[in-house]
Amino acid sequence: MSGMFTIKVNMGSVISTAIRDIDKYDAEKQKKIRKVIADGTKAVRDRAVQAAPKGPTGKLRKGIKSSVVGDGREGLVTSTAPHSALVEYGTDNRLTYSRKGKVLKFTWKGKVRYYRGVLKSGKMKPKPFLKKAADNEWPNIVRNMEDALK
Numbered sequence: 355m356s357g358m359f360t361i362k363v364n365m366g367s368v369i370s371t372a373i374r375d376i377d378k379y380d381a382e383k384q385k386k387i388r389k390v391i392a393d394g395t396k397a398v399r400d401r402a403v404q405a406a407p408k409g410p411t412g413k414l415r416k417g418i419k420s421s422v423v424g425d426g427r428e429g430l431v432t433s434t435a436p437h438s439a440l441v442e443y444g445t446d447n448r449l450t451y452s453r454k455g456k457v458l459k460f461t462w463k464g465k466v467r468y469y470r471g472v473l474k475s476g477k478m479k480p481k482p483f484l485k486k487a488a489d490n491e492w493p494n495i496v497r498n499m500e501d502a503l504k
Contacts, residue, residue: 361442363488369499373427386502388426394495395420395429401487402431407441414441418484433484444480449473 372387379387399420406415417435422428433442450473452458458469 361485361488363492366496368496368503372499372503376427383502387499388422390495390498390502391426391429392422394491394498395422395431397494398429398487398491399431401491402433402484405483405486406433407481407483414438414483431484431488438484440478441481442484443482445478447477448475450475 373391376384376387399418402418403415406418408415413435414433414437417438418431418433420429420431423430450458452470452473456470458473460467460469
């Protein structure tokens with residue numbers, strides 16, 4: 355399993371046009387457009403960190419990073435924790451198999467348990483943190499881009 359996953363966001367006409375036509379603007383407007391992209395990317399990252407469930411290791415939150423690429427035309431927010439996609443999208447029934455001739459040893463409700471065969475640990479509900487952050491921050495990014503283009 356890859357440790358990084360991507361959620362694509364439909365940029366809408368205002369931002370798509372600004373990015374596509376950035377070279378047609380004067381240097382000051384280009385700088386404003388790139389600043390909106392950089393600030394928006396950081397804002398999405400900050401919201402994602404806040405929205406991510408806090409686990410015992412903190413790796414999910416620590417693994418959320420942002421960067422601006424493509425000459426300042428694209429912002430990326432990534433989550434590098436190995437379990438990021440499992441948390442974001444949830445899981446189907448999870449199965450753990452004991453090896454042939456062996457038993458599974460685990461602690462449950464404070465007691466050590468042993469199990470042979472297939473252990474079903476149920477589904478994990480989705481806890482979307484990255485998509486939620488992008489959706490919540492999107493209106494601010496659009497408004498800031500509109501202001502930059504005035």
